[in-house]
Amino acid sequence: MRRALTRIALAGSVALSALTVSTPWMLFPGIGHAAKAPAALEQQRQSYLKAREALDKGQLEEYRKLRTQLKDYPLNIYLDFHAELDDIMALSGSKALKALDKFEHSPLHASARHRYLVQAGADKRWQDFLAISPELPRATELQCYFYRAKLGQGETQVAWDGARQLWLYGRSRPKECDPLFNAWSKAGHRTQELIWSRMMLAFDAGQSGLLQYLGRKVTQHQSQAKLLQAVYKDPNRLRHMNQFDGDAPIYSDIVSAGLKRLARKDLRQAVRLYVKYEKAGRFSDFQGRQLNRYLVRRALIVEDEGLRDHIDTMLPLLKADDLTERRLRWAIAEQNDADIRRFLPLLSDEGRNDARWRYWHLRVNGRDDAMLEALSKERNFYGFWAAAELGVAPNLAHVPTQSQAQMQARLADDEALARVSELLALDKLVDARIEWSQMLARHNKQMRAQYGVYAQEQGWDALAVEASIQARLWNDMEMRFPYAADPFFTRAGKDFKVNVNEIRAISRRESAFYPYATSSVGARGLMQLMPATAKQTAKEFKLAFNGSRSLYDPAINVPLGSAYYTKLLEQFDNNRVLAVAAYNAGPHRVKRWLKQSDGKLDVMSFIETIPFSETRSYVQAVFTYRQIYELRQQQALPQFSETELGRRY
Template sequence: MFRLKLLLLLPPLLQAGVSSAHDHHDELREQFRSALLQATPLSHEQKTAFSAYPLYPYLEYQQINSRIDSASAEQLQAFIDANADTPLAGRLLFAWARSSGEKKDWPAFSQAWQQIQRPDTRLQCLHASYLLDTQQQQDAWEAARTLWTVGHSQPDECDPVFSQWLKSSHFSQQDALNRHLAALMRGRPGLATYAARFITQSELQQQAKLARSLYDNPEQLTQQPQLLSPETPHADQMLVLAVNRLARQDLEQAIRLWVRERDRLQVPAEQYDSVSRRLGVLMAKRFPAETDPLLASLDPEHKLADLSGWRVRLALVRQDWAEALSLIEKLDEAERHTDRWRYWKAIALEQLGKPGREALLRDLATERSFYGFMAAQMLDTPYQLNDTPLVQSTDAKQQLAQLPAFVRIRELLALERYYDARSEWNLAISHMKPEQIHAAAHLAREWGWYDQGIRGAISSQRWNDMQLRFPNPLPELFEQHAQNRAIDPAWAVAIARQESAFWMQARSHAGALGLMQLMPATARATAKRHAIPLPRLSLLSEPDTNIRLGTAYLSEMAERFNGNLAYASAAYNAGPYRVSQWLDARGDLPLDIWIETIPFDETRNYVQNVLAFRVIYERLAQRPVTLFSPQEFNMLALYQQNDG
C-alpha cells in the first residue's frame, strides 16, 4: 500500500486536539520506533510516557518476550490476561509454551497449553513429551503415534518422545507399515525406507515390499491384477498409490487401471471421487482427440462437478453444440444455474436453432459478472452493477473507530506494521456481526487500507457494495502511465485490483512484488527495455515505480497479442510464452471458448475477472465501455458461427 499520511492516521480522539497534541503524538510515535529497537528494559520514565500510547502493549510484549526464559508464570499470565483483546496474548502464549516446554518446566507448559486453541506441530510434540514426563503414558503414546504415522518428517521437538515410543511395547510394526505407506503416498521414498527398517514380521514385510514395488513399477498392476485383492491389507491405498504413480507416465493407462479396479478393491467413497475427479480433469486439460468414453467411465452418472464441467468444455472445443447442451443439462441444479453454464446453454440453443436463447441472455444480462457482461453486450443493453452502497451514520463509524482495537490498527498502519494491523483486524472482527464488519471495512477504506476494505466486503458478504469492493486510490498515476504506454488505464487498474487489491506491500509465494505484482526478473528486464530507473527492488513497493513498470509490461503484452486484452491479460498472469503455446494449439477457437478452456484454473478466472473489473471501473466512473472491442466481439462463438 502507498505510504499513508500520518495526520490521517492519528486516533480519532487525538485528531480533535490542537497542533501541539499532534506534535506530541508524532514524537511518541518516533520514540516508539526507537524503543522497539532497543534491547534494554524500559525506564520508569519511558513507561510513564508510553502508558497512554495506543501501542504500549506492543512494547510490553517485546520486553516480556525478550526475557521469557526468566519471566515468572505470574508475570506472563498477567500480560496475557491484560491483553486478551489483542493478538499479543496469543503470541505470548505460544512463546511461553515453547519456552517452558523446551526447558521441561511442565507446570508452566501446562498452564500455557490449556489456553491455546490451535497448537502447531512443534507444540503438539512438546505436549507429547509433557504427557510422558508427567506419567500420562497412554495419552503420550497415542499422541506419539498420531505425530509419527505421517508421510513427512516432523520437527526436532518430536524426537524425545519418538525415541522412547519406538522402544516401547506400544509401538507396533503396523505403525511402521502405516508410515511406510503414508510416505510413499507423499512421494517420500527415503522416509518410507526409514520406516521399513522397523518391520521384521514376514507378512508386514511383504506388504511393505508390495507397496514399494507398486511405487517403483506401477504399470505391473495393469498386467497383474492378482497382485491386489479385496483381502489384501491396504489394497485401496496401494491402488491409489499405483494409479497416482502411473499417471505421471501414462495418464490414459492410469485411468483405465483406476476404473477397472476401484470397485473391486472397495475404494472408500471420498477417495473414489477425489481420484476420479483429479484424473479426469488432468486428462481433459490435455485436450486429447478422443476422450469422451474414457472420461465418461470415470463419472458415468455426472456426479463430479469439476469433471462434468470439463466434459462440457471439450464439447465446446469441438463446437459440438448438441453434446454441449446435453452435458449442461446433466449438471446438478446448482451448477447448471451458474452464470457460466446459463451463458453456454444460451449459445448452444442459438447454434442449434432452438428457442430460449434470448430469454436466458436477458436474465443473465442483469448479473454483474463476466458472463452477464457478455450477455449485455450481445443484447446491447447497459451493464448492470447492482450497486448497494452502505447506509450508515457517521456517528456509528466514529464509535467503531474509537474502539481500542481500531485505535491500535490505525496507529499500526501509520507505522507500516501491516502484519500486526491485520492480526488486530482479524481478532476484532471475529466477534462482530456482518453489518459491523461491513462498517469496519468502510473505515479501513477511509484510512487508505483498501485491500482490507475489500477483504471486509468479502467477510461481511456485501458483494454489491461497489465503492468498497472496487476502490481506485491512484487514478492519476494509472492515467498518466497507462496513457504514456498507449493502453487503457481502466485495464491497468483492473489488473492491479486482481493482483494485489491495492496492497503495495503484497508479495506472492513466487516472489512477485507490489501493486501490480511484478516478478523481480520481469521488473529488471522491463526497466532496462524502457529505460526506467530501478536501482533497487525495494522501489517496487512504491506506487509510481510499480505502476510505471507494470503498465510498460502490459503495453508489451498488448502489442505482442495485437491489442487483444484477453490474450494479453492471460500473458500477464501465466507468461507470454505459455499463452503463445495455447494459441498455437487452440488459437482458431472462438474467443469466448478459448477463454473458457484456458487449462490453468487460476489464469481462466484471472482473465474473466480482469475483463469484468475493467467494465466495473469504467461504469463507476460513468464512462462508456464495452467488455470486448468490436474485433474481439466478432471473435465470439455466436458471431463466428453465424458469419460462417
C-alpha cells in the first residue's frame, strides 16, 4: 500500500470539511454533545479520528492497528478511500472498476472515479479510461479524453462527431482537447462552414481573441470574415447598408450579430437599423423574430421612452410572457392603470393565472369578491395580502408528512443514513450534507419524504428542509420552516430588539439553515454575510468576528447578521421593506431605487418594480416566511405596518 498522504476533498467540501461549528448541537440537537452515545460507539468514533490522523501523517502501522478495531463502523469507507486511492490509481481499468465498487452509493465514488479518469486520460491509457467510463462523462476535460480514447480504439466516427460538437463553442476549450481537435482537423473535418459558425459563436460570446484566431483560418469568405471583425470593433458600420447587401445568408449573420452588439452601445440606433434591414428583407423569419425579441427586451430593461411605441407595437406579435411582464412593471412604476389593463391580456393563460397578476387584475379592474376569496386561500405573498383585504386569517394549509412504518423500517439498514449520522456526530456537517443530498437523489419522492420525517425527528433541521424541497412537501410547514438554531435567534432578537421571526425568515431564505452555505460572491453562513460587512458590523457593535471562516459558526453569524439588519432598519426609519431589500441588494441600491421612484409608489408597487428579480422575490419571500412563522405561533400580525403602508416610495 502506498503512502496515502493525498487528501481528496469531496465535491463541494474543499477546505470546509475540516471546519466544525462550535456548537453544532444547537443546529442538530439529536447528535453530538446533546446526546451521549453508547461507550462502544464513542470509542469507535475516537478510533476513527485517530486513524484519519495516522493516515494523514503517514503512520501506516498505527493506522492498520486502529482500522482493525473499527470493524463495521459506518465511516470505514472514508478510511478505505484515503488509504487505498493511490493504489487504485495504478490499477488497470477492469480492476479499478471492481475496487471502486465499495464506494458506490457514496460521494466518494464520483470523487475517486473522476480522479482515475483524469489520470488515465493524462497517461493516454485509453482502454482503462473506457473501462471506467464507457459512456460520455459530464466534464468537458473528460469528454475530450473520452473521444480521444474512442479514436485510440478505432471508433473514428464517434471521435469526429464528438470533436465537432466540442469544437463548435464560442470560447476556448481545455488544453486536453487540443490533440483531438488537431486530429479531427488533419482528417479534413474542420470545414470553412464550421470555422464561420464558430466565428459567429465567438462574436456573440465577446471573445475577440478567438474571433481573430479563427479569422486567420478562413480561406473562403475572407472578405466577409474581415467584415465581421470590423463590425465587432465598430458595429456602427452597419449603417452603411450597401456593404452588407450580398445575397448569401452569411451577410444576414453579420448584420444580426452586429445589431446585438450595437444595441449594447446605442440601442435606438440598433432598432432603427433593424427596422431598415427588416424592411429590406434581410432576415429569415426566425432570425428576424429572435433579433426583434432581443432588442425589445433590452429596451424594456432600460425602459427607453424613445422606444416605447416600438415596444408596444411588437409585444402582441412576440407573445412572450417575460417581455409582457417587464412592460407591466414599467406601467406599474408609472402608476398607469390603463396600460396595466392593456397589457395584462397579452399574458398567456398560465401567466394570467399567476397570483401576482391576479392581484394586479384586482387592483386595476376593481374588487371581485370571488377572485379575492380564491386568492386569499393561497399561501403566498399575494394570498396573504388578499386575506388581509378580506379581514380573514391567512391560510397556512399545513399538512404534516406522515411517518410510514414500513418505509421507516428500511431506513434502519441504510448505510448512507448511518454515515450521515456519524458525520454529524463528528461535526463534519459539510460531508454529512453531501452524503444526505446524494442519498435523497437515489430515492423516489415517497422515500425522500420519509427521510425528511426521520431528519425532523432527529432534529436535523437543515437536512429536513432539504428533504422537504427534494420531496416537494410544499404543505408541510413544520418540516419546511423549523426553529433551527433557535437559541441563537431568540438571543439575537432580545439583544437587538428585533422581531425574531424576521431574522429567522431572512436566514431561511438566505441559507435554508445550512451553516456552511457559501454564495458565489462569498457570502457565508446562516445569514449569508459578506466578510467585509461582518468585519464592519463587528467593529460597530463590538461583536465577535475571527475572520471569514468564523462566519460558518452560528454563534458568530447570527448576532452579526441580526446586528446588520438592525442597522438597516435604523437607516431606513424602521421600514422593513426597505431594510430587507437592502439586506439582499445593498443599501446604496435601495437609495437609488427610491430616488428613481421619487415618492410615486405605494408599498406593493415599489416591491413589484424592484429592478432585480432576485431582490423582488427575496423581499416577498422574507415577508411571507415571517408570516408563516407567526401563524405557526398562533400570531395574527399584519403583513405590513401602518407606516410601511402609509409611506410613499
